[in-house]
Amino acid sequence: METVESLKRRIHTAEDLHSLVRTMKALAAVNIRQLEHAVESLADYRRTIEMGLRVVLRHRGRSTVSARTSPQRTLGAIVLGSDQGMCGQLNDQIVAFAQDYIRNTSIPEEGRAVLAVGGRVASRLQDVSEELETTLPVAGSTSGITPLVHDILLRVERWHTESNIDRIVVFFCEHASRATYRPRRLDLLPIDRRWLDTLHQQKWPTRVLPTFTMDADRLFSALVRQYLFVSLYRACAESLASENASRLAAMRGAERSIGDRIGELTRLFHQQRQLSITEELLDIASGFEALSDVSGA
Numbered sequence: 042m043e044t045v046e047s048l049k050r051r052i053h054t055a056e057d058l059h060s061l062v063r064t065m066k067a068l069a070a071v072n073i074r075q076l077e078h079a080v081e082s083l084a085d086y087r088r089t090i091e092m093g094l095r096v097v098l099r100h101r102g103r104s105t106v107s108a109r110t111s112p113q114r115t116l117g118a119i120v121l122g123s124d125q126g127m128c129g130q131l132n133d134q135i136v137a138f139a140q141d142y143i144r145n146t147s148i149p150e151e152g153r154a155v156l157a158v159g160g161r162v163a164s165r166l167q168d169v170s171e172e173l174e175t176t177l178p179v180a181g182s183t184s185g186i187t188p189l190v191h192d193i194l195l196r197v198e199r200w201h202t203e204s205n206i207d208r209i210v211v212f213f214c215e216h217a218s219r220a221t222y223r224p225r226r227l228d229l230l231p232i233d234r235r236w237l238d239t240l241h242q243q244k245w246p247t248r249v250l251p252t253f254t255m256d257a258d259r260l261f262s263a264l265v266r267q268y269l270f271v272s273l274y275r276a277c278a279e280s281l282a283s284e285n286a287s288r289l290a291a292m293r294g295a296e297r298s299i300g301d302r303i304g305e306l307t308r309l310f311h312q313q314r315q316l317s318i319t320e321e322l323l324d325i326a327s328g329f330e331a332l333s334d335v336s337g338a
Contacts, residue, residue, distance in 0.1 A: 096251050119210070122163075
């Protein structure tokens with residue numbers, strides 16, 4: 042049976058761990074809120090880009106983007122996951138989701154290029170025999186998302202120019218609520234023709250339609266690049282928020298388990314302490330009785 046001192050040390054260790062878990066839980070909650078603000082701010086910028094596209098499409102008409110007629114035999118897949126652990130089944134779920142889609146496309150391996158964002162999701166992809174072209178580190182915070190998006194866009198441009206890959210799909214987890222998420226797919230390229238048609242048909246909110254002076258093709262390309270940036274930024278932010286949401290749920294479970302363990306150790310401590318006190322009292326009583334017997338003799 043453990044001594045009172047050993048139980049006291051175990052209680053102190055569990056309390057330190059409990060404090061660490063509470064800190065990690067608080068950090069995850071703060072990160073989620075910051076990422077939610079970033080996604081909300083991004084929505085306004087996306088609307089501005091869409092309004093710019095509406096202006097260009099009204100001047101150029103539907104001839105700005107040609108429809109695809111040939112079958113697609115190449116695919117660039119971007120899978121967003123995590124670098125760190127303690128995020129539940131996030132990496133396993135997004136890899137399974139991506140694998141189901143990739144296999145259903147019937148595109149051969151030589152026509153596929155896969156980019157993983159996150160060391161742990163890269164390991165999961167390799168476990169299911171998916172060959173990776175490269176792996177990028179996850180952005181640790183909102184300030185790291187922009188450089189990550191630029192790196193991804195450079196890779197996408199290289200796919201297009203060197204490998205003739207013009208179909209790009211992004212797989213990520215979308216943050217649903219404070220501690221939940223769901224796998225999502227973003228068809229990044231080619232640009233959805235139906236979406237452009239919808240923008241072209243929308244009525245301008247005022248009587249005066251804005252105009253522009255630069256070349257329409259250059260302006261359209263610039264707006265599309267910004268649209269790609271915004272779409273990837275949102276996917277990265279949602280993925281990072283989902284990682285923190287999964288970690289928040291894991292920390293909640295750990296906090297409950299550690300709390301229960303502290304309660305159990307505290308109960309054992311009090312029980313052992315009471316036994317020690319009882320033994321000491323019995324020793325005192327036995328000694329007193331022995332002295333009384335000697336005195337009586």
